[in-house]
Amino acid sequence: MKAIGKISLKLAALFLFWILVFDFQRILFSIHNWNKFSEVSFLEYLGVFVHSIRLDLAMAAILSAIPLIFLSVYLLWSNKWFKRLFILILMIEVVICAFIHAGEINAYPEWNHKLTSRVFMHLSNPDEVFKTADYGMTIWFIVYSLFEIVFGWKLMQWMFFRKETEIAFQGWKKAVTAVVVIPVFLGGSLLLARGGFQQIPINIDAAYFSKNYTTNDLSVNSTYFFMKSYLLYNRSEIDEFISDMSQEEAEKLLQDFYDYPLEHDRYFLQNERPNIVFIILESWTANAIGSLTGEPSATPHFDQLTKEGILFTHLYATGGTSEIGNSSIFSGYPALPEISISMQPDKHRKLPCFNEDLKQFGYSSNYLFSGDLKYGNIGGFFTDHGFDVVEDELDFPSHYKKGKLNYKDEDFYKVLLQKMNGLQEPFMQCGFTGSTHSPYDHHDRVKFNQFSGEEGVFMNSMVYADEELWKFLEKSKQEKWYKNTLFVLVADHGHASNKVQNPSLSAYFHVPLLLIGEPIKAEYRGKQISTFGSQSDIVRTLLYQMHGNYKRYIWAKDLMNPSAPEFALHTLSRGYGWVTPKGNFSYHMDGNQYLDNSFSDEELKVQRKRCDAFMSLIYKEYKEL
16 A cells, blocks of 8 residues: 555656646746736736646646656666657657747737737748747747756656655555556556536636636646647538638628618517526527417426517527527627537637627626536636626535536526626626526426427426526516616527427527616507527617617627528537528538428529628638637
């Protein structure tokens, strides 16, 4: 046991080695970019070295996996070749990390974000790099790289190869130690790499803790961020699938998207400065809602509410995951195949966001989720855009019992109501539910058991969620802020239902959007708007009603505008879809085939060109962000 303890300490030191390397990098970054922290308190600055630990450990586990094996064998058998291999591999990793970080230190003053795989575009043209980088940047890159490499080398010598700390093993102890220790540490590394036993693996958002994005950037592990960016870069490079038509040709094909009157008189708000409450309904599909299908419903309360508000009958989710839905809803940004903009802070920070418009009108902005906001970097997206409060499961009172994935909707709405009662008007409060996400946590599966079949459990969870939504709205009526509050009820994405199971069908992406509340004029209550649109159109629609700067949401349209072009772009796995009043199609890029099509042959050619033109313009901007 004593031998096992000794080698375990040595192997654990490998993780400490990386933590010290990463923190040394942060100190160098801070020195070079100290002006970026002028508004950050020293206590908040110190918090970086605490909040960064989880992500640092995850990266340390990834980097330690191979060196750990060679170090283990060397400590057991004292074979010099394993020692040399350990040194070689570890130093190669140190050099790579040093180059990444030294590049980040130099690029940050210009880019204002961490180093991403965007650097590969520049490295493909070395002349451009040397022309755009002044001599000072080149010198500092070399200096910081050398500092970090020398620091790593000296630290490795001190931690692993001092003679007085070498371990001697005899006989059978070597085999026992190898069998026990190596698998345990490799398994532990895998666990650290995913951030623990929680449902959602660790993400860059795990290091976020400040409202200052530079502080959060310092906290996020640079190598982890670059690695994640590289994976996204490989996945999101979809040039071969995007039409190469010129911008002029694309705009000509979409002339009606631009040349239509923007102003209209369909104002439904009695007061242009209401409180706004977004309820993002996890996985609510229109195919389970009677007021949208005309068939037996899982949402009788929602169907009743449509008689009091404005129901948009042809709204489509832009994608199939929560982070895509959230970024589209609040930034008016359409989705592109294989691209998740919230996972790319260097790009999404350049997008507009609804809370930024409302801040000019004196609104506070708040977001509460019943689960973990690290998923898809949703929390990081809202933090980067300056939401005043961003909270998730970690901020729920301890006396509420958490389900396997989320807090149950009934408890979520209680906490949401408490949060809202503490706000000053005007405010925007966003709440994101969770009980309609697998494993469909709710208290009473006997009561909510009216549906059967392949999607019966999900459908029953919608029955439960529908009842809890109605209870929340009824309780809200008792609060003083209710009379001046507009509720925006919208799904983050669709889901398979007893009606539609195929995730490649455009019908799968059909979701509800209901505006309800006292600020809506009497003549608009119970109205249905049949304009075809997507989640990315919501903010522009609301800003027009509030006389805000809706034009900065260039990819969106106003759903209340009777002259607006009618279409919706959505993505699917390795493909995309297009929906208009004339029909729809879904197209698989790798298979080069239509998975769903209701257009005539002639109309399909026209609509495919229009879809390709729209995506080519969005993708061009995306590449330039």
